[in-house]
Amino acid sequence: METQKTGRPAPGRPPKQWYGELAGVAATALALGLGELVAAATGGPSAPLVAVGGVAVDAAPTPVKEFAVAVFYTYDKLALQAGIVLVLAVFAAFIGVLAMRRIWYGLAGVAVFGMIGVLASATRPSATWAYPLPTVAGALAAAGLLVLLRCTLPRRVAVSTQDLGDNTGPDTDVAAQGTNTPVQGTSSPSSDAGISVLDGAGRPPGRRRFLALAVGAIGAAAVAVPGGRRLWAQRVAAARAAVVLPPPSSPAPPLPAKVSVGVPGVEPFVTRTADFYRIDTALTVPQMEPKDWRLRIHGRVKRPLTLTYEQLLARPMVERYITLACVSNEVGGELVGNARWLGVPIKDLLDEVEPDDGADQVVSRSVDGYTAGTPTAALRDGRAALLAVGMNGEPLPVEHGFPVRMVVPGLYGYVSATKWLTELELSRFPDFSAYWVRRDYAALAPVKTQSRIDTPVAGKRLEPGLVMVAGVAWAQHRGVSAVEVRVDDGPWQQVRLAAVPSVDTWRQWSWPWQATPGKHRLQVRAIDNTGQVQTGQVHKPLPDGATGRHTIKVTVA
Incomplete structure (x- = not known):
């Protein structure tokens, strides 16, 4: 056998690459799953996948967004999440391979993953101290699992003569897989000096424990990711089910007898809520309980106003049939729908706060930070511009903006139909460009014939x-x-x-x-x-x- 310096073991053979890839994917899956659970437990702040995905949505160039809508239609969010998961899987596999060779390299990769998630969540609109917690918890869990999997992984290891006794020459290294004499009682350090292949009882750790841990982590994540989201969504769904909408002080006019041409295949006059299109920038549907909802009206106004959900419901309600259309709708497309909306006239609220004469734009903000800029004149000219709380006789569906959204007839949605609304700021068009205006869309967008x-x-x-x-x-x-x-x-x-x-x-x-x-x-x-x-x-x-x-x-x- 080849001899080396006393006390220095020969380097072990690196494990097969697929061990590392599986370890990385398992650790990242565990991070995402735990992150979702922590997000749900702390009140629904941004989970890692949602936070990073939100940044990706905001950073995507306009042509990419248009391509996604054109190709994937209303499934563009699902396609984006699938793409993010695929990229994460590749990155995770790379981290795992590094970790199996040098644990500190793998931990550094986890740290990079964690920092990206923390920065993404901390910079989300309305972020609080709790927003980075899901990512931090997930990153720590991923690091711990990587270390555990590496220590568990069966690998060929060199041992020094002190471990073998006097039967071998000085500085002789022996590979566990290449000797008939089992090596017992050796430790399993996480350093790269070597890892034992036998435990104290003389049994190899084997692949079974490694695979059980890795597959178990992936399985747990597969349950935790949808489970965490469902946990919070169920709370919001229960709160929505408890909402009792007030009767409108101004009901919608009765539908004419001949509102339908009676030809099979034509879109119904009133679009079923389940069939109503949904196009927005939210990677996952924002979940907000009515008790936590506040609307702040401020900016270039004389009398700023803040409303709770209960205070909004106590105001006179107007009910109207209004057709909404998305600016992304191609000619002959289906991103248009008609529904019966119930809400408070925005004009009444603006009259109360008394906008400055120069405030020609109302900037609406969603709980996820999305902004739209609506001409103030369009909200005060008598059209049925509403802060909607009901759709087709029920509280707004969560997917369509519950608790409160805007509905403004005659304007494309990207300048008027903000969902999950939390803020109205009176501003001027020269002073602020809303989300899609910054991405080359027009500031004024009346619906085309x-x-x-x-x-x-x-x-x-x-x-x-x-x-x-x-x-x-x-x-x-x-x-x-x-x-x-x-x-x-x-x-x-x-x-x-x-x-x-x-x-x-x-x-x-x-x-x-x-x-x-x-x-x-x-x-x-x-x-x-x-x-x-x-x-x-x-x-x-x-x-x-x-x-x-x-x-x-x-x-x-």
């Missing part, structure tokens, strides 16, 4: 004869006065319009078409009450909403 063909579905094969073509059109706060359809490049045909309760909702339409064999192109356009005809010029949503005419192709045979 749009229309959509719901039936027949694009690409569908139809039989010759009578085919009902139908859909919806909207031009909130202006109203739709006419809708026209044409086949191929033929003349525009006037369609039948359904009735509407106000100019703030979309409008159903239908047209009987005598379909002839062949391939055809159907196109629709709307005209609003100002006489403006929906433009045929095609433009993407950035910076103030998509334009063009919805066109579909069908085959009649």
Whole structure:
């Protein structure tokens, strides 16, 4: 055997790489799971995955955000979380490999992971001292598990002559896997001088304990991550279920008898709450109990005001049907919906605080820090701009802004429909640019006149004869006065319009078409009450909403 200096063991063979990768993934999974539980136990502050994800959402360039919405639609948050988990898994595997070779390298990687999470959580809007706690607890747990897994890991180790007795020559190193004589009673230090392969009873620790710890940590995390979120969400759900909405002092007008065209396949006049689109910047749905909710109205006002949820519910309520539309909606898209909203008129609150003459912008802030800038004039011109507490006869769903959100007809949501609202600040457009304005969207964003063909579905094969073509059109706060359809490049045909309760909702339409064999192109356009005809010029949503005419192709045979 090759001899070395007395008392210095030969370096052990590094473990197989997959041991380290599994150890890193297990430690990181444990950190995320424990972080979720600590976040729930401390009142729902930012868990590590949510904190880092929130920073990623805010830092993503506008084209990336638009791409995510276009590709993943309303599942963009899920796709982002999956991407973050994938990146974390790769980073975790790298940390684990380092830890199996030099434990301090692995611990340094955990520290980097922890610092990223602490900085992300501490810099979130409305952050308190409790926000970094989930990340700190998770990082400590990850470090401890890495050390434990490394000590447990079976690996080839060199031992000095003092451990073996006098039967070998001085400074001879012996590999446990290469000798017939078992080495007993050796310790398992965490340094890289070597780790024993036999315990005091002469048994190898084996892979089973290592795998049991690693797989157990991953399994625990798989339960803890959704469990922590569910724990806090259940508290908020119970609080929401206990809310009793007051009756409106100004109920919504009765729906006209002919509010529907009666054609199967057309979007219902009132969108089911479960089907209502959701587009926002929150990686996970913010959870807030009504007892903790406060609305602060301040800034360029003479009389600042702070309201609790109970005080808001005690005010006169207005109920209206209002259609909301997302600026990211492509021509013919489904990011638009109509609901019956209950809330307090924003105009009444602004009248109380008495804004300065120059305060032309109301900056609304969400509990997660999102901001929107709404023209003050649009909130005081008599339209049904509401601090909404109810949707379709029930308290707001958590996904749609519970306890309180804004609803303003006639403006795209990114300048008017802040969910999980906690603050209104009277400001000026030159003084502050809201979230999406800083990302190249327009500061003023009135909804464009749009229309959509719901039936027949694009690409569908139809039989010759009578085919009902139908859909919806909207031009909130202006109203739709006419809708026209044409086949191929033929003349525009006037369609039948359904009735509407106000100019703030979309409008159903239908047209009987005598379909002839062949391939055809159907196109629709709307005209609003100002006489403006929906433009045929095609433009993407950035910076103030998509334009063009919805066109579909069908085959009649």
